[in-house]
């Protein structure tokens with residue numbers, strides 16, 4: 001069986017064209033981007049500048065939505081209403097109302113909907129989940145994470161930047177809305193979900209001509225009685241850094257990544273009661289089996305769920321678990337740090 005796939009948003013999305021075509025059950029028949037030069041790079045698929053027109057004309061089985069964040073929820077709903085299954089980049093929603101509408105559309109139309117949260121598919125996360133399952137850290141009692149870097153525009157924003165659908169790097173979008181790369185792996189490794197969130201943001205500042213909250217922190221309580229604290233900021237004066245910690249009753253782990261393009265820049269440090277000092281995991285534990293491209297594995301898993309009609313690895317409810325608490329953290333911060341409940345789906 002060959003699934004007819006479409007990819008919207010052809011910057012990062014170009015990699016998804018390649019990965020869907022690399023799956024033996026898929027063919028990318030359509031691509032969508034308002035930028036004609038991006039469409040011109042994809043010679044094998046029919047190009048569309050307009051998303052609704054693409055859905056109407058092609059009626060794809062699967063749509064990968066790799067467009068700027070604020071378009072994700074409306075495009076996901078439109079795609080599912082048109083009968084397609086949806087794989088969507090992070091952040092998948094920016095409000096509780098969007099989350100409710102996306103979940104309702106997935107269920108009403110009986111479509112697979114999955115957040116493309118690739119960090120969970122990275123080699124270290126897969127191995128860490130096996131390590132935790134084996135009980136090496138005892139019971140996990142909490143976690144923390146920071147994801148901060150310098151996305152300041154190198155030049156003042158032009159009207160084109162702003163109208164080009166709110167390019168995610170250069171906006172005043174709340175930093176904690178982009179939290180699935182940290183919260184996703186933590187919740188996955190804890191097998192848990194957040195039930196409350198309290199957010200704190202320092203004041204807004206104008207940085208590089210953009211009016212932003214440069215730094216936000218959230219404290220989250222989980223269903224399993226754990227605590228998580230998250231800090232995000234994307235207009236800061238240092239290069240990419242992503243770090244996460246899990247605290248267990250018999251050991252702890254720290255994962256630190258200082259360059260997302262370089263696997264050697266990742267460190268996994270473990271300490272256990274049996275060996276109470278920080279040990280660096282061997283490099284071969286950082287990568288996927290057979291050195292596989294982790295995002296290809298994610299795409300293949302999603303395709304399998306469509307082919308055999310089983311729930312995707314992160315269904316519509318789980319996808320919301322990874323993004324919505326961060327969105328609510330921003331709401332909480334705006335309300336002066338009031339504790340908010342995270343809705344159940």
Ligand SMILES: NC(=O)c1ccc[n+]([C@@H]2O[C@H](COP(=O)([O-])OP(=O)(O)OC[C@H]3O[C@@H](n4cnc5c(N)ncnc54)[C@H](O)[C@@H]3O)[C@@H](O)[C@H]2O)c1
Nearest residue numbers: 008009010011012032033066067068069089090165167168
């Ligand atoms: N998982 C990760 O590690 C990771 C890394 C980078 C980006 N992302 C996410 O991927 C998404 C895309 O990131 P990017 O870096 O490619 O962003 P980008 O802003 O550079 O590119 C987005 C593309 O979408 C196109 N576009 C704009 N409006 C459109 C529309 N209505 N229909 C179709 N296409 C449209 C733009 O022309 C552009 O080519 C973002 O949501 C971002 O948060 C995830």
